[in-house]
Amino acid sequence: MADEAASSPTTLAIDIGGTGIKMLVIDAEGRALTERMRELTPHPAAPEAVLAVIRDMVARQPAFERVAVGFPGVVVRGVVKTAPNLDTELWREQDLEAAIGGITGRPTRVINDADLQGYGVISGHGVELVLTLGTGLGSGLYVDGHLVPNLELAHHPFEKGRTYEERMSDAELSRIGKKKWNRRIARILTTLRPIFNFDKLYLGGGNAKKLRILLPEGVEVFENVEGMAGGVRLWGDRRVT
Numbered sequence: 152m153a154d155e156a157a158s159s160p161t162t163l164a165i166d167i168g169g170t171g172i173k174m175l176v177i178d179a180e181g182r183a184l185t186e187r188m189r190e191l192t193p194h195p196a197a198p199e200a201v202l203a204v205i206r207d208m209v210a211r212q213p214a215f216e217r218v219a220v221g222f223p224g225v226v227v228r229g230v231v232k233t234a235p236n237l238d239t240e241l242w243r244e245q246d247l248e249a250a251i252g253g254i255t256g257r258p259t260r261v262i263n264d265a266d267l268q269g270y271g272v273i274s275g276h277g278v279e280l281v282l283t284l285g286t287g288l289g290s291g292l293y294v295d296g297h298l299v300p301n302l303e304l305a306h307h308p309f310e311k312g313r314t315y316e317e318r319m320s321d322a323e324l325s326r327i328g329k330k331k332w333n334r335r336i337a338r339i340l341t342t343l344r345p346i347f348n349f350d351k352l353y354l355g356g357g358n359a360k361k362l363r364i365l366l367p368e369g370v371e372v373f374e375n376v377e378g379m380a381g382g383v384r385l386w387g388d389r390r391v392t
Contacts, residue, residue: 160216163209163255164382166264166375167201167222168192169236169286170321170357173379174208176215181271181380185213196237198245206254218259219382220251221267223287225301229261235306235316236287260385265289266298268355270381270388272373277350280343283378284336284358288316292347297388315339321358329361337364 159179166173172192176184188208193200224234229248233239252259268291269281275296282304283289290304305316317323319339324332340352344367354362355373362372 160386161214162382162386163212163215163218163257164267164379165205165218165220165251166267166379167205167220168264168357169196169223172201172204172208173375174205174212175376175379176212177380177382179383181383183376183379187376187379188212192237195241196234197241198247198250201237202250202254205251209255215255216257217386218251218255218257219267219385220247220259220261221264221381222247222261223264223289225303226261226263227301229259233303262298262385263289263291263301266291266300266302267381267385268373268375268378269293269353270298270384271378272353272355272381273384274351278347280347280349280352282339282352282354283356284319284354284361285356286321288319289356296384309339309342324358324361329363333362333364336362340367340370 161184162177164175164177170192171189174188178184190204190208193204222231223236225232229246231242231245231247234242248259248261265281265283268283273279273293273296279293281291288305290302292299292302306314309315309318318335352370353373355375355378359372
């Protein structure tokens with residue numbers, strides 16, 4: 152049984168978001184072994200408070216062999232550099248990989264949350280771009296299945312002197328309504344195609360279900376639970392450390 156577990160490890164996937172913290176145990180094929188658990192992200196979202204929620208959630212999970220974590224910000228070798236939708240000053244230089252590894256007692260990898268979600272849905276062929284529509288705007292870029300880490304498209308100027316995130320965030324959706332927000336998403340898709348010349352673009356995140364536009368060729372929507380399967384591919388991509 153030990154040899155079988157070693158060849159087919161189970162992964163605890165954790166998605167830390169500005170609104171909620173999600174957790175799911177998946178098998179070596181990315182299939183869910185548990186129901187997705189979700190708890191609200193504490194506010195203020197200080198590291199100690201977020202880790203306390205994660206500790207409580209982990210205690211309610213079945214056994215697993217390794218951990219894959221998505222965090223909403225720039226993460227370099229497991230250390231947080233930015234956290235725009237939590238609190239960058241509180242999170243800067245936090246070794247989240249070590250902290251969650253200490254909680255779980257298992258090998259742990261931490262990357263940007265959109266990067267992790269994208270691993271769960273990409274085909275692994277050509278240039279693939281992922282956008283997650285939630286509290287903010289997440290983005291992930293992959294070439295033949297390999298991640299180009301920490302693409303922070305959200306903070307690049309988009310239009311009217313504001314960034315992609317400022318024009319597409321959940322707060323902006325609430326302010327302007329679904330109709331105008333959907334038109335902005337359509338403009339984003341038109342803008343990004345000649346920049347990245349992607350083969351496929353995937354739209355996910357909690358607000359993807361509010362899309363009412365006709366999606367262009369090569370663009371598709373995915374469910375959050377599909378993205379959490381990215382924990383398996385993260386462990387399989389040796390270029391990511």
